Structure formats: structure tokens, C-alpha cells
Amino acid sequence: MTPAARATFAVLAFVCLANCPSVAQSLSIPDDAPFAAAILVEAETGTTLLDHNARAPRSPASTQKLLLQLVVLDAVNEGRLSLSDSVYTSARASRMGGSQVFLKQGEVFTLGQLMESIAIASANDACVAVAEHIAGATDEFVRSMNDKAEQLACSVTRCVNVHGLDDTPPDEGNRTSALDLSTIARALLVHPQVLGWSSIRYKPFRNGKFMLYTTNKLLGKVPGLDGLKTGHTERAGHCLVATAQRRGMRLISVILGAKTQRQRGSETKRLLSWGFNNFDKVPIAKAGELLGDVTLDWGLQPQVKAVVADSVVAVLSTRQRRLLTQHVVLPELLPAPVEAGDSLGTVDISVGDSLIAQVQLVADQSVGRMSYWEKLLSYF
Numbered sequence: 001m002t003p004a005a006r007a008t009f010a011v012l013a014f015v016c017l018a019n020c021p022s023v024a025q026s027l028s029i030p031d032d033a034p035f036a037a038a039i040l041v042e043a044e045t046g047t048t049l050l051d052h053n054a055r056a057p058r059s060p061a062s063t064q065k066l067l068l069q070l071v072v073l074d075a076v077n078e079g080r081l082s083l084s085d086s087v088y089t090s091a092r093a094s095r096m097g098g099s100q101v102f103l104k105q106g107e108v109f110t111l112g113q114l115m116e117s118i119a120i121a122s123a124n125d126a127c128v129a130v131a132e133h134i135a136g137a138t139d140e141f142v143r144s145m146n147d148k149a150e151q152l153a154c155s156v157t158r159c160v161n162v163h164g165l166d167d168t169p170p171d172e173g174n175r176t177s178a179l180d181l182s183t184i185a186r187a188l189l190v191h192p193q194v195l196g197w198s199s200i201r202y203k204p205f206r207n208g209k210f211m212l213y214t215t216n217k218l219l220g221k222v223p224g225l226d227g228l229k230t231g232h233t234e235r236a237g238h239c240l241v242a243t244a245q246r247r248g249m250r251l252i253s254v255i256l257g258a259k260t261q262r263q264r265g266s267e268t269k270r271l272l273s274w275g276f277n278n279f280d281k282v283p284i285a286k287a288g289e290l291l292g293d294v295t296l297d298w299g300l301q302p303q304v305k306a307v308v309a310d311s312v313v314a315v316l317s318t319r320q321r322r323l324l325t326q327h328v329v330l331p332e333l334l335p336a337p338v339e340a341g342d343s344l345g346t347v348d349i350s351v352g353d354s355l356i357a358q359v360q361l362v363a364d365q366s367v368g369r370m371s372y373w374e375k376l377l378s379y380f
Contacts, residue, residue, distance in 0.1 A: 027274045035264070036237065036257025039178040040271045042281060043186055043243065043250040047315040049275050054178040057156050058256045061231030062099065062122045062215075063239050064164030064174055066184050067145045067157070072115060072130065073191040074148070083112030083193075087133040089125075096125040098165055101205055101212070103129060117205060119197035121212040122230065127163040138162050152187055154180035166235040173235070178254040181241050185228055185252045189243065198227030218242060218265055222272060228252075230264075238264040244272050249281040249315070278317055284324065284349050285312040285359045292330050292361070294344050298375060299336035300368045306330055306344045309360040316351070323352045330361065336369040 029038070029052050037053040048054075075081040089107040096103075099122040103109075111133070114126040131141035142159050149157040156177040166173055188194050201219050203212045215230040224244040231239035237257035244251055253271040258264035285308050293303040306328075316324070330345035338344075342363045349357040370378070 027271070033267075034259050035255050035267055037178040037254075038256070038267070038271065039182050039254045040275050041182045041186070041252050042275075042279070042315040043189055043252050044281065045313065045315055046183075046186060049251075049279055049315070050271060051179075054182075054254075055156065056177060057175045058177060058239075059166055059170075059233060059236035060157075060164050060174055060176040060181065060256075061166070061233045061236035061239050062164045063181055063229050063231040063241050063254075063256075064145075064159060064176065065118055065122065065127060065231075066181065066188055066229050066241060067148060067159065068127055068130070068141075068162055069115065069119065069194060070184060070188045070191075071141070071144050071148050072111070072134065073188070073193065075134070077191065081111065081134065083110065083115065085111040085133070087111050087114055087129050089129050090132055092138075093125050093128040093132065096128050096163070098124045098163070099215070100125040101210060113205070116197050116200070116203070117212055119194070119229070120200050120203060120214050122215050124163040124165065131162045149180070149184070152180075152183050154183055156180050157184075164231060164233075164236075166233045170235065178256050181254045181256075182252050185241050185243065185254075188228070189250070189252075194228070195226045195243075198229065216240070216242070217261070218268060222269055225272070232261070240264045240268050242268045242272065244276075246276050247280070249276070249279070251275045279315050280318075280321070281313050281315050282321060283311060284314050284316075284357060285310070285347065287311040288364075290364075291326075291328050291347055292345075294330050294334050294363075295332065296336045296338065296367055297333050298370045299338070300370055300374075304334075304338050304344070304367050305364040306361040307364045308347065309341075309343075309362045312349075312357055312359055314356060320351045323350075325350050328361070336367055338363045338367045340364065340366045 037056050039054040040050040041048050086108050089103040091105045094103050094105040101117045101123040103125040114130050117123040117126045131138045135141035145159045157180045158175050160174050201214050205212045218225050224246040227243045228241045238261050239256045242253045253268050255264050255267050287310050289308040292306045327348040345361045346358050
């Protein structure tokens with residue numbers, strides 16, 4: 001079985017889970033909710049646990065900087081950039097307003113230092129300096145951000161600047177959705193450095209002459225929370241893309257368009273608490289688990305064992321876990337020879353009447369085929 005085929009089966013559990021009947025305790029979101037849009041997803045599988053207007057176009061404010069971070073760190077991972085690279089501050093970068101670290105024209109910092117200031121203090125001037133260093137001009141870097149969003153199938157997201165400020169008319173401004181931001185956050189979490197930055201509450205900058213203070217006031221107040229990015233403009237409202245990990249499960253919550261910073265924080269805590277209290281990430285199939293035998297025709301051995309090809313996990317509520325069932329589908333007879341890893345059948349995994357995964361069963365070993373003479377001798 002090819003790696004690509006195995007990946008297909010591993011992902012199927014997460015795709016089909018959306019068709020599962022919702023049996024967890026529902027989280028009440030009133031029509032007059034104190035935010036415009038929200039989503040809660042499990043980071044590894046992408047399973048959506050809660051969706052409130054998650055596809056509605058919204059102004060992202062500084063949560064857009066997550067996309068900037070992703071473009072940069074992907075380039076670092078590919079070897080095209082290094083966090084130790086020196087970045088020169090241009091006159092334009094030094095004039096940026098809003099959240100900033102007051103870069104002066106001609107100052108030089110490492111790319112890592114500026115990325116840290118973006119993640120911790122949401123520095124707009126650092127965004128411009130980084131973009132100019134990498135692409136030569138901010139407009140070129142914006143194209144890279146939009147290309148990355150397109151690669152991730154973020155259908156709503158469109159960037160017109162690198163920092164998320166609303167400095168254009170509403171119909172020509174930055175836009176995203178809660179769903180798109182959760183997708184960007186999942187891709188960003190592949191880079192461990194991100195949580196190293198976003199979990200910092202304060203840190204000296206410019207040789208200790210300036211302090212970076214986090215804009216994420218939930219750090220240290222919500223168990224397991226270690227990121228990711230806040231945002232606020234008059235057009236966007238108060239926004240927060242947050243992530244926390246407990247009991248081996250990482251959740252990502254997105255709140256957009258909250259009316260106040262306090263509500264942004266309290267609603268994020270409510271979403272995360274509900275998710276961790278009602279769901280668990282559980283294995284529903286374990287690689288190598290024996291689930292049956294297949295009789296071989298003309299085999300040097302009478303049977304071959306059928307084992308699970310790949311481990312598969314799903315995010316389920318307590319009640320969904322009680323409703324899990326397996327149905328093994330194997331042929332009664334299979335002609336030899338068989339090679340180790342050959343597909344023999346499947347195991348269908350369901351929650352109640354809903355199929356959530358179909359996982360390949362493969363041969364645990366190679367079994368050769370008898371010659372005609374060996375077949376004849378087997379009758380004596």
C-alpha cells in the first residue's frame with residue numbers, strides 16, 4: 001500500500017466525522033452573541049467542534065499577522081531564509097503607526113528578533129521591515145501572503161497589507177473568516193518556534209532598552225494556553241486566535257468581532273473549556289492490530305493474518321465513544337501469493353449509523369504460492 005493511499009485512509013476519519021450526529025452537550029450561542037463569528041477545532045485532525053458564522057467575511061485586524069508568520073517560517077523551513085539573517089529598518093518601516101517597537105531608520109535586528117516582536121507585541125513596524133527584507137517591497141510580500149492563503153484553500157482570505165491595519169476603504173480592505181484563520185493556525189503550528197514566541201508574556205528588546213509585552217492577556221490565566229494572536233481595529237472589533245493543549249489534545253479557538261477585549265477573552269475561555277470538557281482525541285484504529293485471518297488458496301501457509309495498516313485518531317464526545325462499532329470486511333478465500341503489506345480488506349468504523357472511517361487491513365507477512373507438485377503432496 002502506498003504512503004499516499006495510507007494517508008487517504010488516515011484522513012478519512014477526520015473528514016467523515018463532520019457527518020456524525022452531534023451528541024455532545026451543546027454550547028449555547030445566542031443570536032445576540034457578544035462576537036460576530038467563532039470556531040473551535042482540534043488542531044491535529046481539523047475536526048470542527050463548534051461553528052458560529054465561521055465562513056462569514058470579516059476584517060482580521062492583527063490576526064492577519066499569523067499569515068505573515070506562516071510565509072516566513074515556511075521559507076525558513078525550506079532553507080531560503082534564516083532567523084539569524086540581519087534585517088535593515090527602512091524609513092517606511094520606521095514610520096509605521098499602531099502597535100510598534102519604534103524601529104529607527106537604519107537599525108538592524110535579526111529576523112528572529114523581529115518575528116518575536118511581531119508574535120509578542122504585534123509590532124506593525126517589524127512587519128514592514130520583515131516584508132521588505134524578504135520581498136523587497138511590501139506589495140510583493142502581500143502577494144506571497146495571498147498565494148499562501150490560496151494554497152491552504154482559504155477561500156475568504158485576502159490581504160492588502162502585511163499587518164492587518166484597516167487603512168483602505170471597507171470594500172477594498174483585508175478580509176478573512178474564522179474558518180480560514182483556524183486553517184492558517186493549524187498550518188502555523190507545524191513550526192514549534194511559533195509557540196515559543198506566542199507563549200512569552202514579556203521580554204527585553206533592543207538590548208533591554210525596550211520591553212515587549214504580550215497583547216494576549218489570557219497567557220498564564222487559562223490552563224495550557226500558549227498562543228496565538230490578538231487583533232483589534234474599529235472595523236474588525238476585538239479578535240483572538242487562541243490555542244491550548246490539555247491531556248494530549250490541542251484546540252484552536254477563533255473569536256472575531258467581539259465587542260470588548262474582556263468579552264473576547266471570556267468567550268475564548270468558554271469555548272476552550274467546553275471543548276476540553278466534552279471531547280477527547282482517541283485512537284479508533286491501531287496500526288498492527290490483528291482483526292482477522294484470510295484463507296489462502298495454494299498458499300505455503302493456510303492463512304495470513306489481517307492487521308490494521310495505520311493508526312487513526314478521531315475527536316469524539318463521551319457518548320460518541322460509547323457508540324463506536326467496527327465491521328471487518330475480508331474475503332473468504334484469496335489466491336496466493338501474498339506480499340507483506342498487501343491490501344486484504346477494510347474495517348469500517350462507525351458512530352451509531354454514521355461511518356466515520358474506513359481503514360485498510362493488510363497482510364502481516366509474505367506467503368508464497370505452492371507449486372503443483374507441492375499441492376499434490378499436500379493431499380498425502
